[in-house]
Each structure stands twice: as structure tokens, then as C-alpha cells.
Amino acid sequence: MVLSPYRMALSAPGVLFTALGLGALLLPYMTIAANRIVAGDGVMAWQVAAPGATWPAVAVIVTGLLMGLPASMPRLRLGGAVLGIPGLIALLIQGAPALLEGAGEYARVSPGIGFWCLLAVFMLLLADALAGIAPGPLARGGMLAAALAGLAAILWSGALSDLSVLQEFSSRRDAFVSAAWRHLGLAFGSLTAAAVIGFPLGVLCHRRAQLRGATLPVLSFLQTIPSLAMFGLMIPVLAWVGTAIPGAQAIGIAGIGFAPAFLALVLYSLLPVVGNTVAGLAATPVAALEAARGMGMTPRQRLWRVELPLGLPIILTGLRIVLVQNIGLAVIAGLIGGGGFGTFVFQGLNQTATDLILLGALPTVALALTAAIAMDIFVELARVIPDTGHD
Amino acid sequence: MIEIDRLTKTYGATKAVDSVSMTVEAGTITAIVGTSGSGKTTLLRMVNRLEEPSAGEVRINGTSTLTVKPHILRRRIGYAIQGHGLFPHHTVARNIAAVPELLQWPRDRIRARVDELLDLFSMDPAQFRDRYPSDLSGGQQQRVGVARALASRPDLLLMDEPFGALDPIIRARAQDDLRRIQQKLGSTIMLVTHDMEEAMRLGDKVAVMDAGRLVQYDTPARIITRPATDFVADMVGDVERPLRLLSLIPVSEIVADGPADGAALPAGASLRDALSACLWTGRSAVPVEQDGVQIGHVSLDAIRARVEFHP
Numbered sequence: 001m002v003l004s005p006y007r008m009a010l011s012a013p014g015v016l017f018t019a020l021g022l023g024a025l026l027l028p029y030m031t032i033a034a035n036r037i038v039a040g041d042g043v044m045a046w047q048v049a050a051p052g053a054t055w056p057a058v059a060v061i062v063t064g065l066l067m068g069l070p071a072s073m074p075r076l077r078l079g080g081a082v083l084g085i086p087g088l089i090a091l092l093i094q095g096a097p098a099l100l101e102g103a104g105e106y107a108r109v110s111p112g113i114g115f116w117c118l119l120a121v122f123m124l125l126l127a128d129a130l131a132g133i134a135p136g137p138l139a140r141g142g143m144l145a146a147a148l149a150g151l152a153a154i155l156w157s158g159a160l161s162d163l164s165v166l167q168e169f170s171s172r173r174d175a176f177v178s179a180a181w182r183h184l185g186l187a188f189g190s191l192t193a194a195a196v197i198g199f200p201l202g203v204l205c206h207r208r209a210q211l212r213g214a215t216l217p218v219l220s221f222l223q224t225i226p227s228l229a230m231f232g233l234m235i236p237v238l239a240w241v242g243t244a245i246p247g248a249q250a251i252g253i254a255g256i257g258f259a260p261a262f263l264a265l266v267l268y269s270l271l272p273v274v275g276n277t278v279a280g281l282a283a284t285p286v287a288a289l290e291a292a293r294g295m296g297m298t299p300r301q302r303l304w305r306v307e308l309p310l311g312l313p314i315i316l317t318g319l320r321i322v323l324v325q326n327i328g329l330a331v332i333a334g335l336i337g338g339g340g341f342g343t344f345v346f347q348g349l350n351q352t353a354t355d356l357i358l359l360g361a362l363p364t365v366a367l368a369l370t371a372a373i374a375m376d377i378f379v380e381l382a383r384v385i386p387d388t389g390h391d
Numbered sequence: 392m393i394e395i396d397r398l399t400k401t402y403g404a405t406k407a408v409d410s411v412s413m414t415v416e417a418g419t420i421t422a423i424v425g426t427s428g429s430g431k432t433t434l435l436r437m438v439n440r441l442e443e444p445s446a447g448e449v450r451i452n453g454t455s456t457l458t459v460k461p462h463i464l465r466r467r468i469g470y471a472i473q474g475h476g477l478f479p480h481h482t483v484a485r486n487i488a489a490v491p492e493l494l495q496w497p498r499d500r501i502r503a504r505v506d507e508l509l510d511l512f513s514m515d516p517a518q519f520r521d522r523y524p525s526d527l528s529g530g531q532q533q534r535v536g537v538a539r540a541l542a543s544r545p546d547l548l549l550m551d552e553p554f555g556a557l558d559p560i561i562r563a564r565a566q567d568d569l570r571r572i573q574q575k576l577g578s579t580i581m582l583v584t585h586d587m588e589e590a591m592r593l594g595d596k597v598a599v600m601d602a603g604r605l606v607q608y609d610t611p612a613r614i615i616t617r618p619a620t621d622f623v624a625d626m627v628g629d630v631e632r633p634l635r636l637l638s639l640i641p642v643s644e645i646v647a648d649g650p651a652d653g654a655a656l657p658a659g660a661s662l663r664d665a666l667s668a669c670l671w672t673g674r675s676a677v678p679v680e681q682d683g684v685q686i687g688h689v690s691l692d693a694i695r696a697r698v699e700f701h702p
Contacts, residue, residue: 291470
């Protein structure tokens with residue numbers, strides 16, 4: 001490619017994002033429906049409120065998309081995403097009350113396909129620009145905190161409370177809070193249990209090739225069981241445990257509810273934990289291990305002083321996979337009475353109430369995304385070998 | 392003194408090391424040389440019990456190594472390997488401090504010892520103490536590896552092809568450094584190499600291994616002049632023999648009175664250096680000086696006479 005000094009080089013993904021974003025602007029930005037069950041009618045971005053209110057927001061969104069174009073300016077591209085996402089939200093804030101006005105008591109407004117596509121485009125632009133800037137772990141942590149604080153402030157202020165999904169929330173406030181705690185309990189509890197079981201098992205597998213040969217295929221097999229089937233399989237197993245073992249029911253072990261969901265999540269978590277522990281411990285350079293043995297370190301000293309510090313990033317990566325995976329999988333717990341955000345998803349499916357489904361799905365996605373970013377930061381902080389640029 | 396007594400290692404039916412006995416005097420370097428598969432590395436690794444002997448034993452200053460737990464034994468024996476084996480996540484100082492830390496030396500003493508060793512290896516402590524191994528050149532990494540092996544003032548230092556990963560120029564310097572430091576510290580070293588040149592250059596004594604057996608254990612000069620078997624003669628190399636021998640003898644040994652023309656050689660130079668100087672500058676003799684004063688000369692005839700008497 002010939003770079004002309006008179007023309008700015010364009011970022012290839014940026015061109016794609018801008019094209020997709022401009023296309024998405026031509027899709028319905030919001031929908032308005034007569035009630036929470038029926039399908040809504042689409043409204044274009046510039047029609048959701050009075051023109052004096054919509055056109056400046058549309059202009060901001062388009063500007064954000066265009067700022068994503070120049071290849072050599074990642075900070076400008078980041079700025080495009082940081083400008084565009086509030087622009088999207090501002091349009092929702094203006095559109096929701098305007099559309100509801102005079103639409104009837106049961107009318108509902110929701111973000112439409114155009115909003116979701118644009119949000120996805122700006123998120124991609126954000127990720128692409130950040131990859132070009134490569135901020136340090138602490139800077140990334142700060143950005144994550146700022147984004148979460150901004151989101152919390154908008155939700156707290158009530159500016160979006162006219163949206164259908166938040167109306168579903170306001171009528172289920174208590175249920176939402178208990179579902180959130182249950183969801184976190186399922187995801188983090190199963191992560192903890194899997195780490196407590198899987199880490200020592202991984203260390204043993206690292207030491208004994210025979211155990212490794214027997215264990216990893218079994219765990220891989222568990223991983224291949226479809227999640228719905230796995231949760232279903234737990235029902236008869238734990239129902240049997242609940243009735244056969246005295247006292248089991250007293251501590252909450254039964255065929256449905258928290259226990260089978262928790263157990264299924266733990267089983268899914270074992271392969272990433274054990275597999276990454278084995279891989280992490282095996283990543284120690286052979287010569288360093290040989291030197292450690294030759295200088296008189298005991299096997300335990302070799303583990304704690306050499307193998308673990310060097311393998312920690314890989315081991316933490318296993319925990320990251322488990323956490324993100326379990327936040328998503330915990331939704332299925334809703335199907336077997338395990339609680340969590342899945343409760344709303346399955347209620348919404350039964351009632352064909354899309355916004356109730358979203359009330360379960362959106363926090364799950366946000367939680368998984370936050371967990372993934374936070375764990376990536378931990379993995380990077382755990383890297384004990386300095387990156388010096390030498391080879 | 393290290394006594395290796397009928398040390399044997401068998402894997403199934405094959406004997407990797409076959410009843411090897413030898414005595415290593417304190418304060419000397421013993422080079423164990425052989426082709427790959429000769430059992431030289433296995434022999435070395437049985438000394439610190441990285442391999443357990445199938446039969447026989449090793450005594451260090453009279454005490455059998457079998458009387459202590461292997462990891463306790465290894466903390467008393469330095470161990471340096473090819474490719475240095477430094478811990479990539481520790482600084483140079485922590486790498487060197489590894490064994491003193493295992494021995495729970497006080498912090499001040501460890502710090503002083505680290506700086507002392509860095510000085511000894513011509514690495515400025517202030518500059519290198521807090522660097523990571525990946526910041527160092529290959530030669531520096533290797534020096535830190537040897538410094539680490541010497542950190543606790545071990546009774547014995549075992550080195551397994553310690554210079555194998557270095558390029559020839561850096562290797563020669565590392566060998567000179569090792570000689571200098573060994574003489575300064577009076578360390579006892581057993582070193583494994585496949586390179587006869589290196590064995591001759593470093594070893595007070597050379598042990599030649601072939602197919603698990605110790606075929607000759609002698610001074611470099613006698614290995615050259617009186618090879619015990621054809622295998623040893625092959626290892627030395629027929630063509631190389633006179634030159635190898637010349638490089639072992641200092642000019643001071645055959646210096647004669649009287650002047651000679653041209654640039655002088657120091658008394659510590661080898662006869663190989665003297666021969667080279669004669670041939671290159673077309674002289675039949677070169678003057679020898681010590682501390683800037685001419686003490687005599689070495690002639691081509693004298694050099695020839697010194698190596699010629701081997702029929």
C-alpha cells in the first residue's frame with residue numbers, strides 16, 4: 001500500500017465499524033409497544049423525540065464513528081468510543097419519555113435493533129482502540145471503575161427509568177437483589193470450590209503422570225456434556241443423595257434448587273482449573289528446575305519458590321475462564337430452581353416478555369464482561385518475569 | 392578430598408557407569424571428559440545424588456554422602472549447568488542468594504556475599520544486583536550461574552558442561568575466569584565436558600570416560616604423552632598432541648641464559664606461544680622477560696627437544 005502524505009491512513013477495522021455504525025443508524029433505534037407482551041413498532045433515531053433534541057445526539061454518534069477512522073491516532077479513536085456511547089444513552093434518555101407521552105397507560109418503550117448494533121460497534125471500536133494504546137493494568141482498572149461508576153450513576157439517577165426493562169426491574173426490585181446475590185454466590189462459590197479441589201489435584205497431576213493420564217480425560221468428558229443435560233442430570237443424583245443420606249436435606253441438598261446447580265458448575269470448572277494448573281506448573285524452564293533440584297530445594301520448595309510463581313499467570317487464566325464461564329452458565333440454574341438471573345430469563349421466556357428476559361440477560365453480560373476484564377488485570381499483575389524487551 | 396569408590400549406575404541391563412573409582416584432591420580442578428553416552432554426566436550427578444548410585448559410594452572428607460538426606464547434601468555442593476538455569480523471576484542478587492537463603496543465613500551476610508561474588512566475577516554490584524537474568528548477556532548469565540553455585544562456599548563445585556552454550560571467545564574468557572577464581576578461593580571443582588581442549592586447559596587432572604568406564608585418570612601432560620588406550624589417543628588427536636603438550640608447558644621451564652632479538656614473551660606464556668612467535672616472525676629464538684626484566688631466551692631447538700623425546 002502506498003501511503004500518501006496528503007491523505008490520512010485509515011484504520012481497516014475503523015472503516016468497517018463506521019460503515020456498520022452508519023448502517024445501524026438506518027435501523028429502528030427504539031421500539032414502542034402497546035403493552036409488555038406484544039411486539040413493538042420501530043422508531044428511527046431522529047424521530048424518537050423532537051428534532052431539536054435528536055439531531056444533536058445523532059450528530060454526536062456520527063462524529064464518534066468518524067473519529068474511529070484514522071489508523072495512526074488510537075487516542076482519537078478511543079475518544080470516538082467514549083463520545084459515542086454517552087451519545088447513544090442520551091438519545092435513549094430523550095426518546096423514552098417523548099415516545100411514552102400520550103401512548104397509553106400500558107405502553108412500553110425499549111431500545112431497538114439500531115441501538116444494540118451501535119452499542120456493539122462502539123464497544124468493538126473501544127476494544128480495538130485500547131489494543132492500539134495498550135494501557136497498563138492499573139490504567140485499565142481505572143477505566144473499568146470509571147465505566148462502572150458512570151453506568152451506576154445513570155441507572156441511579158432514574159434518567160432511563162421509562163425504559164421497559166427498568167420498569168420490569170422496578171416491579172421486581174427485591175427479587176432482583178436476591179437473584180443478584182444468588183447469581184454471584186453460584187458463580188464465585190463454584191469457582192472457590194473448584195479451586196479448592198482442582199488446585200491440589202492439579203499439583204498431584206503435575207507430579208504423577210499416571211494420575212494426569214487418568215484425570216484429564218475424565219474432566220474433558222465432563223466438559224463435553226451439554227449444560228442443560230448436566231443440570232438435568234444433577235436432579236436425580238442429588239434427589240437420591242437428599243433422601244438417602246440423613247441430614248442432607250437439612251443442609252439444603254435436594255433434587256432441585258441451589259445444590260444441583262452448584263454441583264454442575266463445579267464439575268464444569270474442574271477441567272480449566274486442573275488443566276491450567278498442570279500447564280502452568282509445567283511451564284517452568286527445565287534448566288531452572290534442574291538447578292533448583294541441584295542446589296538442594298525440596299519438592300515443596302521447588303513448588304512454592306519456582307514452579308508456582310512462574311506458572312501463576314497460566315493458573316489464574318484458568319480461574320478467569322471458570323469465572324466467566326460460570327457467570328454465564330449460572331443462568332441455567334434458573335431452570336432447576338437454583339435462582340440467579342436465570343429466573344428472570346426463564347420467566348420472560350414463558351411470558352414472551354422480552355424485556356423480562358433482558359432483565360436477566362443484561363446484568364449477566366455486564367457481570368461476565370467486568371469479571372473478564374478484572375481477571376485479565378490480575379493475570380497481568382501476577383506476571384513475575386519482567387517484560388524487558390530482550391529475548 | 393573427594394573419594395569416589397566403585398561407583399556404579401545400572402539402568403536395566405546396561406551399566407551407564409561401571410565401577411568407577413577416583414580420588415579428587417581438595418583445591419584442584421578435575422575435568423571429566425568423554426563422548427556423549429560415556430556416563431560422564433551420570434557420574435557427576437551421582438556425586439550430589441541427583442542420581443542414586445546402584446552400587447558404591449562417594450565420600451567427602453571421609454564421610455559417605457549416603458549418610459545425609461540428598462537435599463541437605465546438595466546444599467553443601469555447588470552445581471552449575473549448561474544454560475545456567477537461573478530463575479527468570481528473581482533478580483541477579485536473589486539468584487545468587489538462593490542457597491544461602493535455603494541455609495537461612497542472616498540477611499546482612501547474604502547481601503555481603505552477593506556483592507563479594509559479583510565483584511569477583513567483574514560485575515559491578517550496584518549495576519547488576521537488581522537486574523533480571525533476561526537483562527544479561529549470555530556470558531553474564533553464565534557467570535551469575537557459577538556465582539550462585541559458589542555462594543555458600545561449598546566443599547565441592549560440580550559443573551556440567553558449564554560453558555557449552557557460550558560462543559568460543561566468551562567461552563575462553565569464562566574458562567580463564569574460572570581458573571582465576573578457583574585459584575583465589577581454593578575451590579575443589581569437578582567439571583564435565585566433551586571438549587578435550589577445555590579439559591586440558593582447566594583440569595589439574597583429567598578423567599577420560601568411555602562406555603561407562605574410567606579409562607584413564609591422570610595429569611593432562613600424561614594423558615597426552617602416555618594415552619592408556621586407543622580411545623584416549625583418539626580423544627587427544629594424533630596431530631594435535633605436540634601442540635596440546637606445548638600449550639601445557641610454561642616457557643619458564645626451559646628458559647636458557649643469553650639474549651635474543653625481537654619482542655619478548657612473559658615467563659607465564661606457554662611453549663605454544665613461543666613456537667608461534669618464532670614461526671610468525673622468522674626467529675630461531677625469542678627473549679623471555681619477567682616483571683619487565685629479560686631473564687633469558689627460549690629457542691626453537693629447545694622447544695623441539697622438549698616434545699621430541701616421545702617415540
